[in-house]
Amino acid sequence: xxxxxxxxxxxxxxxxxxxxxxxxxxxxxxxxxxxxxxxxxxxxxxxxxxxxxxxxxxxxxxxxxxxxxxxxxxxxxxxxxxxxxxxxxxxxxxxxxxxxxxxxxxxxxxxxxxxxxxxxxxxxxxxxxxxxxxxxxxxxxxxxxxxxxxxxxxxxxxxxxxxxxxxxxxxxxxxxxxxxxxxxxxxxxxxxxxxxxxxxxxxxxxxxxxxxxxxxxxxxxxxxxxxxxxxxxxxxxxxxxxxxxxxxxxx
Ligand SMILES: [Zn+2]
Numbered sequence: 001x002x003x004x005x006x007x008x009x010x011x012x013x014x015x016x017x018x019x020x021x022x023x024x025x026x027x028x029x030x031x032x033x034x035x036x037x038x039x040x041x042x043x044x045x046x047x048x049x050x051x052x053x054x055x056x057x058x059x060x061x062x063x064x065x066x067x068x069x070x071x072x073x074x075x076x077x078x079x080x081x082x083x084x085x086x087x088x089x090x091x092x093x094x095x096x097x098x099x100x101x102x103x104x105x106x107x108x109x110x111x112x113x114x115x116x117x118x119x120x121x122x123x124x125x126x127x128x129x130x131x132x133x134x135x136x137x138x139x140x141x142x143x144x145x146x147x148x149x150x151x152x153x154x155x156x157x158x159x160x161x162x163x164x165x166x167x168x169x170x171x172x173x174x175x176x177x178x179x180x181x182x183x184x185x186x187x188x189x190x191x192x193x194x195x196x197x198x199x200x201x202x203x204x205x206x207x208x209x210x211x212x213x214x215x216x217x218x219x220x221x222x223x224x225x226x227x228x229x230x231x232x233x234x235x236x237x238x239x240x241x242x243x244x245x246x247x248x249x250x251x
Contacts, residue, residue, distance in 0.1 A: 018128045024185065026054045029127035030095075031118060031157045033149035034105060035064040035086040036215040041190035042131045043093055043208035044201025044233075044242045050094030051204075057125050058090050058098040059118070061153045066105040067218060081217050089211040108149040110156055116171050118160040123179040130184050132157040134192035134245055146191055154189065161187055162249070188244040195243035198235060205233060205240040 018024035028049050032038035038046070038058045046056050064082040065075045083100060090098045101117050108114065122130070135154030137146050161184045164170035168181050175181075188197070201208065209229065213221045233240040 018185070024128050025126055026052075027125060027127045028054055028056045028129045028131060029059060029122065029125055030056060031059045031061070031121075031130060031132040031153060033061050033108065033133060033147060033153040034067060035060050035082040036067075036089070036212070036218050037133070037150065038086075038131075039089050039093065039208065039211045039215070041133065042188070042242065043089075043211050044204045044240070045131065045188075045199055045244075046090075046093045046095055047204040047207040047211075048199070048201060050096075056093075056095040057121075057127070058086070058095050059101065059121050060086060060098065061101045061114070061118075062103045062105040062108055062149050063100065064105050078217060082215075085215045085217060089214040092211040092214060093207055106149060108152040110152040114152065114156040115159050115164055118156050119164045119171055120174055120179070122160055122165040122184065123174050123182050126180075126182045127184060129186040129188060130157060130161055131188045131190065131244070134189035134194070137191055137193050140191050140193060144191075150191060154191075158187065158189075183249070185249055187247040187249070189247075190242065190244055192243070192245040194245045197244045197246040198241045199244065200239050201233070201242050202240045205230070 018026050020026070028046075030038040030042050030046060032041065038060070046058070049056050063079045065079050067082065068078055086098055099121065103114070133146065133150040133154035135151045135158060138151065140146055166181055166183045168175060209226060212219060212229070219225060230240065233242070235241050
């Protein structure tokens with residue numbers, strides 16, 4: 001039996017969520033460019049899935065070492081701080097754990113090495129669903145530039161989901177290490193210009209706010225800032241939502 005209460009996540013018409021009898025696991029992986037991105041992009045759904053009994057693993061590609069406006073900051077200390085902030089935020093949301101790939105912030109390159117690292121994480125965890133940045137958006141809503149690390153992370157993740165994690169001739173060394181190929185069933189992209197799914201996080205926005213507050217090195221979390229976030233998440237019906245571009249893969 002799939003965990004219940006997820007009808008609004010997986011829709012009535014295209015998918016019923018994980019088929020446990022077929023070997024699907026109620027697991028989601030959130031793959032982000034920097035510490036805090038997973039919480040901004042998918043903090044609500046992370047909390048919602050965790051509450052429904054899913055295991056959520058967060059992967060952070062870079063070390064966040066450039067995430068400061070102070071030119072003379074100690075970057076080693078900043079990295080150490082941001083690791084703890086991300087771990088605390090993940091705990092607030094109920095995620096199972098968080099792993100850091102330790103690439104240098106601002107210098108992430110889309111290449112075979114990045115795909116190998118992400119493919120390996122997918123083969124280890126075997127998620128039913130993967131959440132990441134939409135790599136197609138360079139400018140989001142004509143308002144934001146999608147950071148190049150976001151685009152590299154998103155593109156390498158999309159390419160890891162299909163085809164590399166699925167096919168045994170990609171990174172056969174993983175199989176020699178005892179891993180198996182894995183087929184992700186659903187992909188959800190945030191920071192997108194092509195959203196086709198709005199998930200109601202009204203019961204979880206407070207957890208999302210609390211998670212964002214853990215990123216003390218990034219946000220000076222005033223009431224004004226909180227209101228700005230809430231305004232951004234509110235839809236026309238007054239519900240708080242997260243928007244995704246959702247891709248369902250056929251079996
Ligand atoms: Zn970022």
